[in-house]
Amino acid sequence: MTPGSSRETGTSARLDKTFSQADFDAFARLSGDDNPIHCDPGFAATTRFERTVAHGALLCAVLRRLVEEVYPGARQLSQDSQYPAPSPVNEALRFEVETVGTPDPENARRVALALRVTRLCDGVVTCTGATEIEI
Secondary structure: OOOOOOOOOOEEEEEEEEEOHHHHHHHHHHHHOOOHHOOOHHOOOOOOOOOEEEOOOHHHHHHHHHHEEEOOOOOOEEEEOOEEEEEOOOOOOEEEEEEEEOOOOOOEEEEEEEEEEEEEOOOOOEEEEEEEOOO
């Protein structure tokens, strides 16, 4: 990864991170989202996930941090994200952002990026999406 203001397709950043239950609990306090699927290991054990899973907004916050590493000071204009699989507690995750182009030929300050979170244990994508920023 090379932080800076490059708008070349393929400019990217990557971070490997593992969230603990304490991380989920802290984010729940900060966000006000105390859904038991994120915060109650006993409850989560009875669900199809079998353990607590990350808040989608927590995943997006880490992705946004990576965007900031590549494009310091960028203003986020839009974001679209989907969560095809869970991001369980204590699972190593890979967060990635990649520049995919300039969506508006009339405005070269706008940059489109692809977003992805992948579980390292099995390669399953847990979050995918796109964001548009202005630099």
